[in-house]
Amino acid sequence: MRNIQFRQALGEAMSEEMRRDENVFLMGEEVAAYNGAYKVSQGMLDEFGPARVIDTPISELGFAGLGIGAAMNGLRPIIEFMTFNFSLVAIDQVVNSAAKMMSMSGGQFPVPMVFRGPTGNAGMLSSQHSQSFENWYANCPGLKVVIPSNPYDAKGLLKASIRDNDPVIFMESELMYGDKGEVPEGEYLLPIGKATVAREGKDVTLVSFGKMMKVAWEAVQVMQQQGVEVELIDMRTVRPLDMTTVIHSVQKTNRLVIVEEAWPLGSIASEIAYQVQKNAFDYLDAPIQKVNSEDVPLPYAPTLIQEVLPNAAKTLYALDVVLYR
Amino acid sequence: MKPEPHRSTTKLPTNPKIESPEEFSKEVYMFWYERMLLMRKFEEKAGQLYGQQKIKGFCHLYNGQEACIAGAVTALNNEDKYITAYRDHAHPIALGTPPRYVMAELFAKASGISKGKGGSMHMFDKAHHLFGGHGIVGGQIPLGVGIAFAEKYKKTHNLCITFMGDGAVRQGAFHESLNLAMLYQLPVIFVIENNGYSMGTSVERSSNVTALYKLGTAYEMPSEAVDGMNVIAVHRAVEKAAKKARRGLPSLLELKTYRYKGHSISDPANYRTKEEIATYKQQDPIERLRAEILDKQIVSEEALDLVDQQVKQQIADAVAFAEAAAYPQPSAAYEDVYAQRDYPFLKS
Numbered sequence: 001m002r003n004i005q006f007r008q009a010l011g012e013a014m015s016e017e018m019r020r021d022e023n024v025f026l027m028g029e030e031v032a033a034y035n036g037a038y039k040v041s042q043g044m045l046d047e048f049g050p051a052r053v054i055d056t057p058i059s060e061l062g063f064a065g066l067g068i069g070a071a072m073n074g075l076r077p078i079i080e081f082m083t084f085n086f087s088l089v090a091i092d093q094v095v096n097s098a099a100k101m102m103s104m105s106g107g108q109f110p111v112p113m114v115f116r117g118p119t120g121n122a123g124m125l126s127s128q129h130s131q132s133f134e135n136w137y138a139n140c141p142g143l144k145v146v147i148p149s150n151p152y153d154a155k156g157l158l159k160a161s162i163r164d165n166d167p168v169i170f171m172e173s174e175l176m177y178g179d180k181g182e183v184p185e186g187e188y189l190l191p192i193g194k195a196t197v198a199r200e201g202k203d204v205t206l207v208s209f210g211k212m213m214k215v216a217w218e219a220v221q222v223m224q225q226q227g228v229e230v231e232l233i234d235m236r237t238v239r240p241l242d243m244t245t246v247i248h249s250v251q252k253t254n255r256l257v258i259v260e261e262a263w264p265l266g267s268i269a270s271e272i273a274y275q276v277q278k279n280a281f282d283y284l285d286a287p288i289q290k291v292n293s294e295d296v297p298l299p300y301a302p303t304l305i306q307e308v309l310p311n312a313a314k315t316l317y318a319l320d321v322v323l324y325r
Numbered sequence: 326m327k328p329e330p331h332r333s334t335t336k337l338p339t340n341p342k343i344e345s346p347e348e349f350s351k352e353v354y355m356f357w358y359e360r361m362l363l364m365r366k367f368e369e370k371a372g373q374l375y376g377q378q379k380i381k382g383f384c385h386l387y388n389g390q391e392a393c394i395a396g397a398v399t400a401l402n403n404e405d406k407y408i409t410a411y412r413d414h415a416h417p418i419a420l421g422t423p424p425r426y427v428m429a430e431l432f433a434k435a436s437g438i439s440k441g442k443g444g445s446m447h448m449f450d451k452a453h454h455l456f457g458g459h460g461i462v463g464g465q466i467p468l469g470v471g472i473a474f475a476e477k478y479k480k481t482h483n484l485c486i487t488f489m490g491d492g493a494v495r496q497g498a499f500h501e502s503l504n505l506a507m508l509y510q511l512p513v514i515f516v517i518e519n520n521g522y523s524m525g526t527s528v529e530r531s532s533n534v535t536a537l538y539k540l541g542t543a544y545e546m547p548s549e550a551v552d553g554m555n556v557i558a559v560h561r562a563v564e565k566a567a568k569k570a571r572r573g574l575p576s577l578l579e580l581k582t583y584r585y586k587g588h589s590i591s592d593p594a595n596y597r598t599k600e601e602i603a604t605y606k607q608q609d610p611i612e613r614l615r616a617e618i619l620d621k622q623i624v625s626e627e628a629l630d631l632v633d634q635q636v637k638q639q640i641a642d643a644v645a646f647a648e649a650a651a652y653p654q655p656s657a658a659y660e661d662v663y664a665q666r667d668y669p670f671l672k673s
Contacts, residue, residue: 025478051478057508062467062501069471069485072456073406075478077471092498096461097468105449105457106440107661141662141670165664193669240669271671 001184007040007177009151010116013158014041014078016187018048021076024162027054027063028080028117037082038118038177064090064115068097068167071113076162081117084171085129098167099142112165116158119147120211120261121309122174127297132262134210137169138239139266144192145239147171149213151181153236156190164192173211195242197249201229204255204323206315207246207272209235212259218312219259223319230319238268243275250276254285255322259310264292289318349557353399354614354623355632357556360398361391361611362636364415367424368586370640371414371431375590379648380431384445387415389554389585392610393518394419396559397486401567404481406454408469409488411446412518412584413458416488420453424639425646434650441653442661456485462523463489463496466515470502473513477573484512484570486563492523494537503544503577510573514566515541517579518553524588525596541577553580554608583608 004012018024025048030037032045032055045053056063060081067077081087087094094115101109121130138145144166148154154172161168198213199220208216213234220230231249235242250256256276258269269290276288294308319325368386375384390412397407398419409416417427417438430437431445439449448458456472459465469487476483493499494517506513517537521528528535541548547569551562559580566576583605587594615629659670 054509057501057504059501059505061498062470062505065464065467065498065502066471066474066505069408069456069468069473070475070478071471072468073472073475073485075475092461092464093467096464097459101457102664103662104439104443104447105451105661106438106442108439108449108451109456110664112664144663241671275671 001182003180004151004183005177006151006154006172006179006181007038007042009155009183010040010158010172011042011044013155013162015044015047017159017162018052023074024076024078025052025054026078026080027056027067029056029058029082031055031080038174040177041080060086060090061093064093065097067113068093068101068111071111071167072101072109077113078162079113079115081115083129083174084117084119084133085131087115087117087133094137094143094169095140099140102166103142110165111167114158114161114168114170116170117172118174119171120173121298121305124300124302124305126300130298132293134171134238135262135266135268138241138268143167143169143239144237145169145171146192146237147210148236149176149210149234151179151183153190153234155183156188157192157236160189160192163189168192171210176211190236193237193240193242195233195235195237195245197231197245198234199230199232201231201253203229203253204257204319205231205233205246205249205253206257206259206319207233207235208259209238209268210261212261212310215310215312215315216259219315219319222312222316228319228323235268241268241271243272243279246272247276247280250280251283254283256284256288257315257318257322258288258290259315260290260292261310262292264290264295267292286322286324289321291315291318351623354618356399357395358611358614358618358629359632359636360419361395361556361614362632363424363639364391364395364418365611366636366640367414367418367427367643370644371428372586372590374431374644380445381433382444383411384431384590385412385588386584386586386590387412389605389609390518390520390582391415392556392559393488393516393553393580393582396556397516397563400560400563401486402483404454404483406456406472406476406483406485407488408456408465408472408485409458410462410465410490410493411458411460412490413446413448416458417448417450417453417455420450420455422450422453422455425643428643428647429650432647432650433652434647435653435657436650440657440661463493463498465489466493466498466502467505469515470506470511470513473506473511474509476512477509482571484514484567486514486516488516488518490523491517491519491521491528491537492526492531493517494540495523495531503541503546503575506575507544507546511575512570512573513575514563514570515575515577517577518582519579520582520584522584522588522596525592527596538577538579546575546577548577548579550579550581553582554605554610554613556610556614
């Protein structure tokens with residue numbers, strides 16, 4: 001099977017869906033003439049022309065709302081945020097318009113669209129460019145939140161998101177766009193709302209998603225060298241949250257660690273931990289551990305980044321705690 | 326989408342269409358008179374019912390502003406799209422939604438126009454191209470641009486008329502929307518229903534730019550102020566703007582109007598004088614139209630009185646319908662949140 005970059009997998013997903021359905025269009029800052037701030041939309045202006053691959057001024061609130069209005073009126077927009085940090089100036093439209101339209105119109109106006117772009121830290125970018133909002137969006141009924149961790153998942157999930165009839169928040173990472181992975185030539189879709197067991201194991205369950213899966217894999221490999229078989233679950237989607245897969249795994253391993261880049265209060269990990277203690281209490285042999293970013297804005301200095309972000313060492317420590325090692 | 330059987334009942338007259346005549350036909354005059362009176366009586370009744378606590382939540386009445394929507398609907402085509410803010414009871418009525426479904430929505434009943442999920446601020450009627458009532462000031466403006474974008478994308482000749490209050494022009498969403506609409510040459514008409522007050526703050530206290538139409542000129546958009554208490558003036562201005570919009574040139578219209586009531590029913594409007602309200606009531610859009618109809622001898626006074634009776638009856642029917650209708654079943658809370666029918670909601 002061929003190996004392609006994460007960014008190319010995303011570009012293929014969008015291009016294939018735009019060939020398939022003329023109502024799909026891409027809009028955002030630098031998506032057309034510049035070929036994408038991170039080259040995700042490389043070549044798309046040439047193929048689809050300026051009516052379907054559309055550059056915007058720096059008006060996130062305006063073009064997010066434009067996309068929602070277009071979706072209400074029969075189109076299937078893909079709105080790119082250069083980063084989800086910038087989605088905060090558009091969050092009124094995402095939360096008050098996209099997420100509410102079906103409900104407050106009594107089902108008359110579905111909003112079939114995708115908001116996509118990178119989330120989380122991406123090196124030494126300091127506090128305003130390093131935030132993880134997947135739990136913010138996942139808190140809001142009316143939205144779906146998808147956060148892939150590798151090129152194969154990215155392509156299958158983005159195609160499914162574009163075809164979905166509800167508004168989907170699709171979160172990537174600057175630090176993943178160059179990652180290579182196996183992606184088949186033929187068409188495939190992956191279901192939204194289903195987690196996947198990335199690696200089977202019997203001793204402890206490790207749950208993560210998005211870029212943090214890299215941290216998780218690192219920890220899994222170290223544990224393997226020490227003779228501990230970790231079962232690794234990639235959530236892929238954080239709204240809806242596939243608790244069935246997690247609980248099934250915990251029933252087998254009796255131990256759970258969750259790794260997530262967002263801040264600790266009210267995180268996805270918090271909800272997973274709550275659901276597991278409620279629905280699998282008798283299976284647990286140790287209190288659940290979670291590894292989030294520390295409860296501070298992410299600073300610039302590398303020593304501070306090392307302190308604040310989740311990493312393999314922190315994850316290994318948490319695994320040792322639940323294994324009573 | 327579930328079938329909507331109620332759409333075919335209580336047929337109201339369709340919007341009469343005219344090609345810019347020097348004089349308007351009797352049909353158009355009578356349409357304006359009947360529809361504006363229906364809006365006025367509807368709002369008067371809604372205010373009363375709110376006092377009786379039959380209607381709850383926020384409730385923003387349209388009394389005095391009727392000419393704004395009435396003049397627009399006769400100037401546009403049946404496939405044109407409409408979106409507005411939360412002072413939105415009159416817009417569906419102008420477009421032909423039977424008032425009983427608007428009233429049932431105010432009563433929070435399942436047979437309401439938005440199934441009792443929207444209430445006063447969220448009147449939606451897809452069948453009549455009403456893309457809602459929206460509750461965040463200015464939030465509907467980018468949506469209107471997007472609705473217009475879709476029309477251009479699909480190569481129709483339809484437009485989207487996007488209504489807002491005077492308070493909305495101080496939001497960033499307004500300015501971003503005007504810029505995007507001009508940049509992409511979209512078929513949109515922006516209409517400010519300037520009733521002089523954003524809640525209790527007068528236009529003069531919200532900016533040094535008080536001639537709101539001038540804000541459009543910063544984007545080189547055709548912009549003008551219009552007498553929003555005169556349905557004919559509104560019709561003419563919207564008709565002119567529509568011609569431009571269909572060529573991809575947006576317009577900004579500032580309709581100078583007045584709301585007789587407070588911002589919402591809970592607002593006694595102590596920030597306005599009795600004299601100010603009386604001055605505007607002398608320009609009442611319905612009274613002015615009635616006088617013109619009689620002056621021009623378009624129909625007799627008896628004919629207008631008959632319309633008054635019919636409107637009264639329609640409002641009575643609307644209230645009876647809304648009173649008798651059922652509240653939504655509790656299970657409806659989980660319907661219409663997602664297009665996906667079997668969405669797995671998280672249980673706490």
